[in-house]
Amino acid sequence: xxxxxxxxxxLSDKDKINKQTLNSDRQIEYVISKIASKNQGDFVKRKLPxxxxxxxxxxxxxxxxxxxLHIDEKCSGCGLCKNNCPVDxxxxxxxxxxxIKNECVMCLRYLHLCPNFAIQYDNRTKNHGQYLNPHxxxxx
Numbered sequence: 001x002x003x004x005x006x007x008x009x010x011l012s013d014k015d016k017i018n019k020q021t022l023n024s025d026r027q028i029e030y031v032i033s034k035i036a037s038k039n040q041g042d043f044v045k046r047k048l049p050x051x052x053x054x055x056x057x058x059x060x061x062x063x064x065x066x067x068x069l070h071i072d073e074k075c076s077g078c079g080l081c082k083n084n085c086p087v088d089x090x091x092x093x094x095x096x097x098x099x100i101k102n103e104c105v106m107c108l109r110y111l112h113l114c115p116n117f118a119i120q121y122d123n124r125t126k127n128h129g130q131y132l133n134p135h136x137x138x139x140x
Contacts, residue, residue: 010129011131012127012129021133031043066104066106067101069121070119070120070122071097071118071120072118075095075114076116077095077096079092080110080113081097081109081113081114082097084113085104086105086109087104087105088103089103089105090104090110108121111130112132113132
């Protein structure tokens with residue numbers, strides 16, 4: 001999914017994003033069809049070697065920490081981030097979001113929902129933009 005790791009992927013090219021979303025939709029439909037027909041087997045098309053997975057896990061573990069997040073001066077304290085957190089890992093303190101580190105799954109939904117784009121991951125997301133999946137039609 002194109003929004004999964006915004007600090008790495010640039011979301012400013014709308015055509016590229018639409019193409020990736022369409023490809024993701026096709027892959028999801030394929031998986032759904034395999035599940036619905038109760039097919040058994042390994043249907044993963046893009047596999048990584050074990051050593052590459054091990055390296056990715058190590059990097060991912062250190063980078064998926066809420067300590068990389070910061071709120072800039074554009075935060076209005078609207079609470080959309082808190083209200084839409086799928087694991088209730090955000091509290092508002094003095095009208096600013098604070099992450100409960102042990103609970104946050106780093107889905108980055110809050111970053112994409114923020115109407116002022118005030119939530120950032122280090123200095124990596126400011127130029128990458130925000131993205132909302134076109135299949136999501138209502139949020140608080």
